[in-house]
Amino acid sequence: MAGPEPSSPSDERLIAAVLEGDDGAFAVLVGRHKRQVLRIAARFSRTPEELEELGQEIFLKAYTDLGQYRGEAPLAHWLSRIAVRSCYDVLRKRRREIGTQPLDDAAPYLADDPAEDRDPAEAARELLDRALSRLRPAERLVITLLELEERTVREVAAMTGWSEVNVKVRVFRARRALKRILEETDEGKRG
């Protein structure tokens, strides 16, 4: 994440300006932190449109709560926490709306005879997305942050507000569930 230019105002000064009603200062803050926030949100978005919507929701929440920011942690960390909690809300909402999907199309990547004509990374992502969509929201959140975003357990705990033990338990359950889902996919393909 790139910090502010030496000549540009600090996050703290921009926050003070936003709280005094300066919308331009808010736009500067968004511009400074959008990449980091959108990167997190992208892991939980299925389309660019969803990403746009989720990203805006995150920054709207940040704007609303900006008066509560105490400056005890860098603004980037505070925004990451808002992003992660917003993503969790989206996962829970999606889970209620669509339920689970069958796994089929992307399975060749993990089969004994992988499809030759597909980009393996792309196929892996597709398969993983489908498998992850069958996890509970909390499990999906922690496994994504740990395995795909390569965050530590401590970081995930700080971002989610859950204890480290809780995070470890959820990761364990997520991995167990994913292995079972992949096995079921294999059996489905063989059958």
Added chain:
Amino acid sequence: MRENGDKRLDRLFAAARGEAMDTSRVEEGFEARAAARVREARRRGEGALFGVWAWRLVPLFAGLVITVGVWTAATVPDPGPGTGAEIAAAWEAAELANSLGGGG
């Protein structure tokens, strides 16, 4: 030979790790759209915001009313019988004087 489930999962994660959605298209002009969204939400939310604060202030006002009531009861001296009682007493006295005097 079939892969161990954990190794297989790790291989899948490693392959997918670099496959995050490209955010560059969304990043373009995002701050302007986010600021516009905030302005719109603020414009639409001004009434709602007042409602939220009004509800939040209900306990404060209730507490204020109770405090003033208690303070009044504790500090204001007893004024004695009210005006109504005085009128009733005067009326009764007049009636009594009337009947004793043989009037009416």
